[in-house]
Amino acid sequence: MARTGRLVGALTRTARDAVAAARRRRARAGTDPRPARWQVVTVTGRPEQVLPAGRWPEPLRRLDGAVEVWARPAPGGRGTELAVRPLGGRTALPGFAAHLVGDDPGRFLRQVLRETRQLLETGEVLRADRSPPDRPGAAR
Amino acid sequence: MRALCWEGAGALAVRQVPDPELRNAHDMIVRVRRSVTCGGDLPLLAGRVPEAAAGEVLGHEFLGEVVEVGPEVRRHRVTDRVVVGAAVACGACWFCRQGLLACCDNGTSGTAAEPEWGQPAAGCYGRPARLGGFAGGHAEFVRVPYADVGAFAVPEEVDDDRAVFAADAAPAGWHGAELGGVAPGDVVAVWGAGAVGQLTAAAAVAHGAARVIVVDEHDDRLRMAARHTGAEPLDHRSVDVLAELRERSGGRGPDVCVDAAGPPPGPARWPGGGPDGGAALREAVHACRKGGTVVVLGGGSAFVDRFPLGAVTDKGLAVRGGSRAGPRAIPALLDRMARGELVTEHLATHRLPLDRGADGYALFRDRADGCVRAVFTP
Numbered sequence: 001m002a003r004t005g006r007l008v009g010a011l012t013r014t015a016r017d018a019v020a021a022a023r024r025r026r027a028r029a030g031t032d033p034r035p036a037r038w039q040v041v042t043v044t045g046r047p048e049q050v051l052p053a054g055r056w057p058e059p060l061r062r063l064d065g066a067v068e069v070w071a072r073p074a075p076g077g078r079g080t081e082l083a084v085r086p087l088g089g090r091t092a093l094p095g096f097a098a099h100l101v102g103d104d105p106g107r108f109l110r111q112v113l114r115e116t117r118q119l120l121e122t123g124e125v126l127r128a129d130r131s132p133p134d135r136p137g138a139a140r
Numbered sequence: 141m142r143a144l145c146w147e148g149a150g151a152l153a154v155r156q157v158p159d160p161e162l163r164n165a166h167d168m169i170v171r172v173r174r175s176v177t178c179g180g181d182l183p184l185l186a187g188r189v190p191e192a193a194a195g196e197v198l199g200h201e202f203l204g205e206v207v208e209v210g211p212e213v214r215r216h217r218v219t220d221r222v223v224v225g226a227a228v229a230c231g232a233c234w235f236c237r238q239g240l241l242a243c244c245d246n247g248t249s250g251t252a253a254e255p256e257w258g259q260p261a262a263g264c265y266g267r268p269a270r271l272g273g274f275a276g277g278h279a280e281f282v283r284v285p286y287a288d289v290g291a292f293a294v295p296e297e298v299d300d301d302r303a304v305f306a307a308d309a310a311p312a313g314w315h316g317a318e319l320g321g322v323a324p325g326d327v328v329a330v331w332g333a334g335a336v337g338q339l340t341a342a343a344a345v346a347h348g349a350a351r352v353i354v355v356d357e358h359d360d361r362l363r364m365a366a367r368h369t370g371a372e373p374l375d376h377r378s379v380d381v382l383a384e385l386r387e388r389s390g391g392r393g394p395d396v397c398v399d400a401a402g403p404p405p406g407p408a409r410w411p412g413g414g415p416d417g418g419a420a421l422r423e424a425v426h427a428c429r430k431g432g433t434v435v436v437l438g439g440g441s442a443f444v445d446r447f448p449l450g451a452v453t454d455k456g457l458a459v460r461g462g463s464r465a466g467p468r469a470i471p472a473l474l475d476r477m478a479r480g481e482l483v484t485e486h487l488a489t490h491r492l493p494l495d496r497g498a499d500g501y502a503l504f505r506d507r508a509d510g511c512v513r514a515v516f517t518p
């Protein structure tokens with residue numbers, strides 16, 4: 001789906017940078033054995049639709065190698081609980097995240113999960129209006 | 141295009157800004173014909189919303205004509221006249237499928253759309269982009285995301301001046317009556333005789349309430365509420381509101397009490413709520429009958445101190461909130477408007493060109509010259 005590719009493009013680039021940053025940092029600092037917190041969202045659909053045969057949905061797929069994921073049915077027919085956390089323990093986190101959103105990788109992963117859910121549920125990632133500096137050009 | 145922009149605390153101006161454009165396949169672009177001031181804008185106007193950025197376009201209540209549709213839009217065509225609900229909701233997530241469109245999971249965009257108190261609710265027009273909001277409708281054109289979910293064709297027999305109140309004020313009032321579970325024979329008290337308070341009173345009557353009492357301190361608003369909704373006016377400057385409500389409900393207290401007073405106007409009072417913050421809510425909790433329901437509409441008072449929790453627990457009250465109604469009731473409200481059962485145009489006490497938007501908001505904020513709502517035409 002061409003539209004999907006275009007819509008997730010911006011995240012794709014930053015996510016690859018983030019993965020690289022995380023690897024560099026792990027190589028430098030070693031790995032903290034304490035696991036980071038799981039970030040979880042509930043998504044409409046069954047686990048095999050959300051995470052078909054272990055194939056990660058966009059834009060989560062771009063974090064392959066940097067995070068681990070699981071999916072399980074949510075109680076009460078609420079869909080699927082989709083969880084993600086960084087590989088490599090806590091010391092990997094600041095570098096992983098600082099590149100994108102300061103010192104809060106949880107926030108970054110929650111945003112990735114929100115966009116994953118938007119894409120699965122609506123077929124698109126909802127884009128913000130363009131702010132005036134984004135968009136030079138004449139007003140009508 | 142021209143648009144009414146927030147320039148900083150207390151400052152609005154009409155500016156040239158870039159036209160909106162389609163950003164998602166479910167978007168459409170609407171040429172605005174009418175837009176309305178709302179009390180929900182006042183905290184932002186006063187500078188009490190730290191996420192606001194200068195240049196953002198205000199306004200979440202508007203009506204207009206479709207001029208462009210995205211490839212996935214099915215229910216609308218170019219030239220359709222539509223009213224657009226204030227909440228931006230996807231229609232597909234679990235909350236939307238439960239009918240809780242104002243709680244939509246997918247209605248905001250951007251990395252910062254994560255409030256301190258948990259998950260983001262539906263998006264909204266005319267709210268800061270840093271809170272996941274979208275450019276507002278006080279403009280010549282506006283982008284409408286999830287157009288099939290939030291926009292509704294206006295029946296031919298309903299004119300713009302009536303239909304524009306189906307964007308937010310009428311759904312908010314309907315939502316208030318529904319949240320309160322208003323049933324035939326109920327006594328309902330509503331704090332605030334602004335547009336939402338009046339339309340809550342009208343919705344309570346439509347739900348079969350036996351008595352509806354509206355509490356305010358502005359004569360003109362109380363008279364308007366009495367004339368157009370059949371509600372009984374109570375001026376809290378001249379009567380003991382709690383004693384009156386007890387007397388008028390056979391000593392029981394109203395079955396449903398709705399706080400539609402909205403956020404306090406005036407200068408910055410963040411944080412803390414200020415001297416008026418929560419006064420109507422406290423009175424509603426004290427007035428409500430045992431086992432009754434207190435509904436808090438309207439936002440703006442993010443924190444309210446001295447909340448009478450003991451009255452809630454002692455009397456077994458239900459307290460329900462809803463600062464945004466969601467678009468679910470809009471088609472039924474438009475039908476009621478078409479049948480003449482819901483009349484709203486009198487709420488537009490001031491009609492101005494968009495170029496005088498700053499004047500319109502000043503009148504509205506100060507409740508000057510009997511202003512209930514100012515309606516703008518671009």
Ligand SMILES: [Zn+2]
Nearest residue numbers: 178180201308
């Ligand atoms: Zn409003």
Ligand SMILES: [Zn+2]
Nearest residue numbers: 230233236244
């Ligand atoms: Zn939704």
